[in-house]
Amino acid sequence: xxxxxxxxxxxxxxxxxxxxxxxxxxxxxxxxxxxxxxxxxxxxxxxxxxxxxxxxxxxxxxxxxxxxxxxxxxxxxxxxxxxxxxxxxxxxxxxxxxxxxxxxxxxxxxxxxxxxxxxxxxxxxxxxxxxxxxxxxxxxx
Amino acid sequence: xxxxxxxxxxxxxxxxxxxxxxxxxxxxxxxxxxxxxxxxxxxxxxxxxxxxxxxxxxxxxxxxxxxxxxxxxxxxxxxxxxxxxxxxxxxxxxxxxxxxxxxxxxxxxxxxxxxxxx
Numbered sequence: 311x312x313x314x315x316x317x318x319x320x321x322x323x324x325x326x327x328x329x330x331x332x333x334x335x336x337x338x339x340x341x342x343x344x345x346x347x348x349x350x351x352x353x354x355x356x357x358x359x360x361x362x363x364x365x366x367x368x369x370x371x372x373x374x375x376x377x378x379x380x381x382x383x384x385x386x387x388x389x390x391x392x393x394x395x396x397x398x399x400x401x402x403x404x405x406x407x408x409x410x411x412x413x414x415x416x417x418x419x420x421x422x423x424x425x426x427x428x429x430x431x432x433x434x435x436x437x438x439x440x441x442x443x444x445x446x447x448x449x450x451x
Numbered sequence: 452x453x454x455x456x457x458x459x460x461x462x463x464x465x466x467x468x469x470x471x472x473x474x475x476x477x478x479x480x481x482x483x484x485x486x487x488x489x490x491x492x493x494x495x496x497x498x499x500x501x502x503x504x505x506x507x508x509x510x511x512x513x514x515x516x517x518x519x520x521x522x523x524x525x526x527x528x529x530x531x532x533x534x535x536x537x538x539x540x541x542x543x544x545x546x547x548x549x550x551x552x553x554x555x556x557x558x559x560x561x562x563x564x565x566x567x568x569x
């Protein structure tokens with residue numbers, strides 16, 4: 311595979327029940343490409359957490375998954391409120407999610423830490439008031 | 452342990468994907484917090500939960516789980532059943548409470564964290 315493959319998704323921010331659809335599709339696509347199951351699981355969990363975050367906090371956004379010979383790159387972009395204190399947001403257990411989100415099984419403050427845990431590299435670019443872009447990489451080497 | 456044995460031990464009803472009852476599973480976990488399942492669970496094939504929304508099925512799918520047991524007589528919605536059927540995931544529902552359901556399975560050899568080699 312010498313060319314980069316790209317999967318692009320629009321993440322609907324209005325419907326919590328549909329959150330995760332893009333991750334399910336990515337999982338299927340990666341399976342077809344013959345990527346190792348453990349790698350697929352890491353990619354799909356990181357992306358799923360990111361998708362949930364986009365729906366909970368940012369009113370949706372866009373997701374791009376680029377597959378090249380040596381890595382899988384996940385880029386999540388939203389135009390939400392941004393993250394005021396990234397260091398704080400990265401702490402396990404810190405969350406700004408509402409009780410209604412918690413009652414759905416999320417908002418435990420594990421999303422961003424999980425995304426970091428399951429990927430080899432994660433970069434957060436955020437501007438308060440205009441949005442956040444998260445780039446995650448998982449090595450295939 | 453076969454999923455059919457889980458069904459018997461918990462006196463559970465099969466909601467969908469009955470063909471999955473023949474699957475063997477070696478470990479399970481119980482949680483109502485999907486973020487924790489995504490953070491701490493590894494290689495558990497069965498999720499016991501009292502939470503009912505489509506993200507339960509998606510979380511289980513992300514973790515490559517093959518069966519979800521709804522405790523406290525919780526019934527999954529049509530949408531959840533469709534999602535589970537699409538990925539061949541067996542759904543069971545039992546009137547047992549979380550603590551009891553987990554305890555019964557554990558006492559019968561279905562362990563938590565480590566995979567038991569048989």
